[in-house]
Amino acid sequence: MTDASSFGPLFRRWNRRISLTNEDQSAVINLPWLRKQFQRDAYLAREGEPTGVCTVLIQGFAFRQKILSDGSRQIISFHIPGEFLDLQNCLLEVADHNVQAMTRSLVAIVPKDILLQLMGARPAVRKAIWLDSLLDASVFREWVVNVGRRDARQRIAHLLCELALRMKAAGLGDGPMFDFPLTQEQIADATGLTAVHTNRTLQALRKSGLINLTASKLTILDWDALAEEGDFGERYLHHSVQAVCSLSGRASEG
Amino acid sequence: MDAPHETALQLLARKLNSHHRLSEVHQRAILALPHKIRRLEAHSYILREGDRPDRCAVLLQGYAVRHKSTGDGSRQILAINIPGEALDFQNLFLEEADHNVQMLSRGVVADVSREAIEALIATHSEIGRAILITTLIEASIFREWVVNVGQRDSRTRIAHLLCEFAYRLNAQELNTDGAYELPITQEQLADATGLTSVHVNRVLQALQRDGLIERDRRMIRFPSWERMQDVADFNPRYLHTADLAP
Numbered sequence: 362m363t364d365a366s367s368f369g370p371l372f373r374r375w376n377r378r379i380s381l382t383n384e385d386q387s388a389v390i391n392l393p394w395l396r397k398q399f400q401r402d403a404y405l406a407r408e409g410e411p412t413g414v415c416t417v418l419i420q421g422f423a424f425r426q427k428i429l430s431d432g433s434r435q436i437i438s439f440h441i442p443g444e445f446l447d448l449q450n451c452l453l454e455v456a457d458h459n460v461q462a463m464t465r466s467l468v469a470i471v472p473k474d475i476l477l478q479l480m481g482a483r484p485a486v487r488k489a490i491w492l493d494s495l496l497d498a499s500v501f502r503e504w505v506v507n508v509g510r511r512d513a514r515q516r517i518a519h520l521l522c523e524l525a526l527r528m529k530a531a532g533l534g535d536g537p538m539f540d541f542p543l544t545q546e547q548i549a550d551a552t553g554l555t556a557v558h559t560n561r562t563l564q565a566l567r568k569s570g571l572i573n574l575t576a577s578k579l580t581i582l583d584w585d586a587l588a589e590e591g592d593f594g595e596r597y598l599h600h601s602v603q604a605v606c607s608l609s610g611r612a613s614e615g
Numbered sequence: 616m617d618a619p620h621e622t623a624l625q626l627l628a629r630k631l632n633s634h635h636r637l638s639e640v641h642q643r644a645i646l647a648l649p650h651k652i653r654r655l656e657a658h659s660y661i662l663r664e665g666d667r668p669d670r671c672a673v674l675l676q677g678y679a680v681r682h683k684s685t686g687d688g689s690r691q692i693l694a695i696n697i698p699g700e701a702l703d704f705q706n707l708f709l710e711e712a713d714h715n716v717q718m719l720s721r722g723v724v725a726d727v728s729r730e731a732i733e734a735l736i737a738t739h740s741e742i743g744r745a746i747l748i749t750t751l752i753e754a755s756i757f758r759e760w761v762v763n764v765g766q767r768d769s770r771t772r773i774a775h776l777l778c779e780f781a782y783r784l785n786a787q788e789l790n791t792d793g794a795y796e797l798p799i800t801q802e803q804l805a806d807a808t809g810l811t812s813v814h815v816n817r818v819l820q821a822l823q824r825d826g827l828i829e830r831d832r833r834m835i836r837f838p839s840w841e842r843m844q845d846v847a848d849f850n851p852r853y854l855h856t857a858d859l860a861p
Contacts, residue, residue, distance in 0.1 A: 409852065427762045430848050435762040449751040452635075452744065457755050457853040481740055492708050494751055499705075499713045501757035506683050506691040508765040509809030515685075553765030592686040596665070597713040 365390050367419045367469060370443025370531050375489040377600075385485050392479060394469040399462040405446060406460040412450035414470045418442050421466025422542050426550065427458045436551035438500060439463070439524060439543070441531050448494050451476050464542045496599055503597040508553040511592060513562045516552040518591030521572060525581055526595065541579035566590070623725045624648060626699030627673045630787065633856070634752065635745035644739055648732070650725040655718045661702055662716040670726045671703035677722020678798040682806065683714045692807035694756060695719070695780060695799065699787050704750045707732065720798045752855045759853045764809040767848060772808045773818045774847035777828065779854070781837065786856050797835045822846075 365386075372386055396419070399405060405416060408427065423440045437458060440446055446460050451473045480487035500523075507516050528539050549559040566572050571587045573580040581587055628645040631637060637645075650673070655661070661672050661679060674696055681693040681702075693714060696702055702716050707729070736743035756779070763775050781795045789796075801819070805812040822828045827843050829836045837843045 425758075427758070429762065429766055433766045435765040437758045437761045449754065452748045452751055453755070453855050455852060455855070457855070458758060484737070487743075488708060491747055491750075494747070494754065495705060495707065495709055498750065498754035498757055499709075501754055501761060502681070502683065502693045502714055504761045505693050505757060505764060506685060508761060509691040510685050510689045594686075596711060599709050599711065599713065 367396075368417070368443075370441075370533075371417060373532065374443050374530075375493075378492060379485050379489045381485050381489065385483050388479060388483055389486060392471045392475055394471050397468055397470055399466045399468065401462055401464050403462045404459060405462060405468065406450075406456050408456050408459050410456050412447070412453060412456055413473060415448060415450050415473050415476050416446045416460070416471075417469045418444055418446055419467045419469055422463040423460060423466055423468075424463050424547065424551075425458050425460050434550045435553065436547060437504065438497070439551070441528055441533060443531055445490075445493055448490060448497065451480075451490075463547070499597045499599060504551075513552070513554050513558055514565065514590060515592050516554065517548060517559065517562050518566060518571070518587050519593050520548065520551055520591075521566075521579065521581070522584075522588050522591045522593040523598075525579065525584075526598065536581060537584070538578055538580045540577060541574065542577055622646065623650060623652060623675060624673060624727075626675065626787070627701060630699045631742065631745040631749065633786070634748040635741065637741060637745060641739055641742050644735060645742065648727050648735060650727045653724050653726060655722050655724060657718055657721050660715060660717050661724065662706070662712050664712055664715050666712045667710060668703050668706040668712050668729065670728050671701055671707070671732055672716075672724040672726050673701045674698050675723040675725055678719040679716055679722070680719050680799075680803070680807075681714050681716050690806045691809065692803060693760065694753070695807065697780075697784055697787060697789060699789075701746075701749070704746055705753060707746075707750070719803065748855075755853045755855060769808070769810050769814055770818050770821065771846065771848050772810070773804065773815060774822060774827070774843060775849050776804070776807055777835065777837075778844055778847040778849040781835075782849075782851055782854060786854070791834075794831075794834045794836045796833055797830075798833065 368390055372381065375381055405423065418440050420442055423446055424436050425438045425446070426434050426436045428434050446468070450456065480490060507519050511519060525536060525539055528534050529536055534540060545559050545563065546556050549556045552559065563574060567574065571583050571590065573582060624646050628642045631645065632642065655677070662668060664683065676698055679696040679702055681696070682690050683693060684690050702724070706712055736746060763772050767775060780797070784790050784795050801815045802812045805815045808815065823830060826838055827846055829838060
């Protein structure tokens with residue numbers, strides 16, 4: 362069991378697209394969720410393991426990654442509270458990637474069969490979950506473009522724009538300053554760059570007056586310029602953020 | 616435009632059934648989906664980024680790609696689609712296409728309206744489940760492509776793409792005597808791997824020299840699948856199919 366407020370961010374996100382009734386929401390809240398805390402860097406799921414559960418991030422940050430045979434790591438997505446970390450588990454038998462906590466995190470875990478039953482019984486919930494999985498896929502596609510065709514500066518600027526916009530949409534800060542627990546190594550692993558290259562590029566973005574990045578805070582000083590540098594267009598986020606966001610303009614004016 | 620054919624959607628039914636066991640009734644419901652057959656020239660667009668998708672094309676013959684362009688016009692291919700695959704399940708509940716879908720070769724598609732698919736899912740939840748599994752596996756393939764272009768060197772990258780393609784053709788029983796049609800030009804291969812076509816050309820020649828691939832016009836074969844898989848760092852787990860090694 363878990364309290365209703367834990368799912369606030371999830372329902373806020375879902376309700377932007379699907380009208381869930383109070384009964385739908387109660388049915389989700391009343392699933393036999395198991396709350397579990399993870400330390401920073403802890404693994405929530407490992408590639409190759411059979412899938413038994415689905416997990417919603419309640420507090421903290423997490424990411425998905427894959428490790429190659431030579432030991433290098435590619436981060437394939439970052440996650441914020443209110444997002445499922447492993448939606449595909451409900452229908453796929455084996456985990457095809459790892460899920461790791463980026464910070465100390467609290468999650469709610471439910472057996473996948475129970476989630477599937479609920480999806481069968483409640484079409485609106487099924488549609489919301491289905492949509493989430495399609496949005497995940499759209500973000501993966503954009504990341505293929507990001508690592509495949511953009512230069513280092515564009516890649517990092519694009520990543521920062523995406524994260525800032527998603528956090529803003531989730532009500533996790535209204536900009537220009539965001540809680541930003543990513544290490545430079547994680548940014549490097551998400552963009553397919555070396556740590557040295559990442560460091561140099563972040564410095565350059567800072568010097569150009571676009572961002573300020575400290576140990577745990579990202580400040581976007583000039584959203585429009587950063588979005589342009591990052592070749593960032595919001596379409597791939599499918600209005601999940603657009604309507605609620607206005608990050609444009611220089612931070613100093615606000 | 617040809618008349619609908621009662622077995623046109625057979626490949627799709629077979630593919631969905633391979634992901635989630637479907638009854639006779641379900642398979643017949645898929646075959647009975649109202650559709651329009653269209654013959655398409657190579658390079659014609661099925662869907663453009665920004666379009667509002669109102670139908671889902673099922674690829675019956677030929678090959679298609681998903682791609683996106685960056686602001687400066689460089690193109691990234693995101694997936695290669697083979698016969699039997701639905702090209703727009705990814706857009707099923709989305710209002711705006713976030714990428715392009717384009718024919719690589721000449722081909723034939725069956726267009727099914729989005730309403731017909733939504734009605735099918737509403738009536739037969741098991742078919743809905745099979746479709747959802749299909750889109751989840753596609754998402755897994757996108758993840759693997761992030762890894763491929765993000766971390767692998769050019770030789771491994773290209774070998775990986777070739778392995779994936781062969782493996783998927785095998786799963787759909789679209790190979791001939793261990794040979795695979797490779798409908799993709801070196802330039803397109805470059806767009807799928809984030810490399811230049813000069814680089815791709817060099818890597819293909821090296822793979823050939825090392826006896827890992829044999830090419831004969833548009834056909835490709837792998838003299839030793841095990842060695843190729845090794846060079847490609849290819850583990851088919853992310854394709855979520857039963858064991859179907861070529």
